[in-house]
Amino acid sequence: MPTEILMPALSPTMEEGTLAKWLVKEGDTVSSGDLLAEIETDKATMEFEAVDEGVVGKILVGEGSEGVKVNTPIAVLLAEGESADDIGSPAAKPSGDAHTEPAEASDITAPARGYGRGEAKDQAAPSEAGGGAASETSRPAQDAHAGDRVFASPLARRIAKDRGLDLAQIKGSGPRGRIVKVDVEKAEPGAANAAVKPEEKAADGKPTQAAPVAAPAATGPAADQVIAMYKDREFTEVKLDGMRKTIAARLTEAKQTIPHFYLRREIRLDALLKFRSQLNKQLESRGVKLSVNDFIIKACALALQQVPKANAVWAGDRVLELKPSDVAVAVAIEGGLFTPVLKDAHLKSLSALSAEMKDLAKRARERKLAPHEYQGGSFAVSNLGMFGIDNFDAVINPPHGAILAVGAGVKKPVVDADGAVTTATVMSVTLSVDHRVIDGALGAELLQVIADGLENPISMLA
Numbered sequence: 001m002p003t004e005i006l007m008p009a010l011s012p013t014m015e016e017g018t019l020a021k022w023l024v025k026e027g028d029t030v031s032s033g034d035l036l037a038e039i040e041t042d043k044a045t046m047e048f049e050a051v052d053e054g055v056v057g058k059i060l061v062g063e064g065s066e067g068v069k070v071n072t073p074i075a076v077l078l079a080e081g082e083s084a085d086d087i088g089s090p091a092a093k094p095s096g097d098a099h100t101e102p103a104e105a106s107d108i109t110a111p112a113r114g115y116g117r118g119e120a121k122d123q124a125a126p127s128e129a130g131g132g133a134a135s136e137t138s139r140p141a142q143d144a145h146a147g148d149r150v151f152a153s154p155l156a157r158r159i160a161k162d163r164g165l166d167l168a169q170i171k172g173s174g175p176r177g178r179i180v181k182v183d184v185e186k187a188e189p190g191a192a193n194a195a196v197k198p199e200e201k202a203a204d205g206k207p208t209q210a211a212p213v214a215a216p217a218a219t220g221p222a223a224d225q226v227i228a229m230y231k232d233r234e235f236t237e238v239k240l241d242g243m244r245k246t247i248a249a250r251l252t253e254a255k256q257t258i259p260h261f262y263l264r265r266e267i268r269l270d271a272l273l274k275f276r277s278q279l280n281k282q283l284e285s286r287g288v289k290l291s292v293n294d295f296i297i298k299a300c301a302l303a304l305q306q307v308p309k310a311n312a313v314w315a316g317d318r319v320l321e322l323k324p325s326d327v328a329v330a331v332a333i334e335g336g337l338f339t340p341v342l343k344d345a346h347l348k349s350l351s352a353l354s355a356e357m358k359d360l361a362k363r364a365r366e367r368k369l370a371p372h373e374y375q376g377g378s379f380a381v382s383n384l385g386m387f388g389i390d391n392f393d394a395v396i397n398p399p400h401g402a403i404l405a406v407g408a409g410v411k412k413p414v415v416d417a418d419g420a421v422t423t424a425t426v427m428s429v430t431l432s433v434d435h436r437v438i439d440g441a442l443g444a445e446l447l448q449v450i451a452d453g454l455e456n457p458i459s460m461l462a
Helices: 119-123 154-163 181-186 189-195 223-229 242-257 270-286 292-306 350-365 440-455 457-461
Strands: 003-006 016-022 035-040 045-049 054-059 065-069 073-078 260-268 312-314 319-321 327-329 331-333 336-338 379-383 402-415 421-434
Touching: 016 242, 154 181, 242 336, 260 440, 270 292, 270 350, 270 421, 270 440, 270 457, 292 327, 292 350, 292 379, 292 402, 292 440, 292 457, 327 350, 331 350, 402 440, 421 440, 440 457
Parallel strands: 327 379, 379 402
Antiparallel strands: 003 073, 016 035, 016 065, 035 045, 054 073, 260 421, 312 319, 331 336, 402 421
16 A cells, blocks of 8 residues: 655654655655655754655645644655555645644654654554554554553644643544544543542552642643733734744743752953963964853863763653763854754864864754754853853753853952952853752862863863
8 A cells, every 4th residue: 555654753852843845746756765855843954865665646745834743644655556546535634734633643652754654663652562553544443542542643642731631531533533632622621630540449448549640830821811911012923933832842841840050150261361362373374263162161071071970961760970071052043042062072172172163053053953963962051241141040951960151251350369459351150050960069069170170271281
């Protein structure tokens, strides 16, 4: 039977994307490795390759369609001997409506690069008999609540989670009883109580009741409530793109789930600025110009080696202590930001770090970074000094253990070692720390080592 080409997950966190451009048309013959389409994720526009050979029988999702869920059929591929007559009713319709839910979107939640038949079947949930089929269209008819598994669309699951509803208590109206968006929206609030288990007998034989599941955290007023509040005021409604949605979700998650604490101090930069000027004169013939940020990245990378317990990330039920210093650096782009990661930063020279950072920043602004270039790391640097910001508190980028917020270097009166009042260029920094990963004393030690490196920059070359 014809093979469904599914919307790929081009990064581990991708849940939906925009089909920016088709590079093939119906009737084209394609082979494995041929480019099929350009997919716009929350972070970048990436090319999608064919994994099978055949003829493009039908395109199901048109160019420019936004909010296309991962594993939604986007096209149909015909094998040798098959024709367009073999294609059944489409599982998705070409549409630019981001809110249109595919009739039979796949239940697969693992990232998939390929099609409904082929590699995607190896990524089905292990609880499915026989390893799982590639998409629901290839499964025999079954009840939406068969066994312990509830069949529901990703959107329906998300809405149910937000409302505290139990999908097991909701009757589905989709194909083969599948629960879709409209079913969840019509569900009675009482369905949330189903999350409480039926009475069970304790060891003493007395009935006991499981504790109810906590209500979902408040997410603020709904869009229609906010719009109604400003109905008599002139405004422009700005639609959120994938990047803005991801930033909003991740920062909300970070502030709600990470126990932040903050360590602040000032760092004198005069020795660094003098040393930087000398190095830049020597490197001028090579076209290298070091920035203060290059020194900050290097100081952080070396500090993570000297305080290895702080070179760690939170992994749900454990802490992972990393060996290399992989430092992420926030890069502002139009509509959002990237945090490309400088891997093994402790092993690289200042000039190498500078060149790599310039390349990553350039490609970040062009949205040309690959996922492996902005994922990972244990620590991040966010520098707003160039915008004249004296100091600020940065939000930790999970699963990182900490992030350093860097302000501008400012001339200030200070008291020197002899007790005399003089002036110095002083930079204010704030270390935001995940208390699950790093305790106060350990965070203070890390920040002290970072400051020592910046105030004695020649030591970073030893």
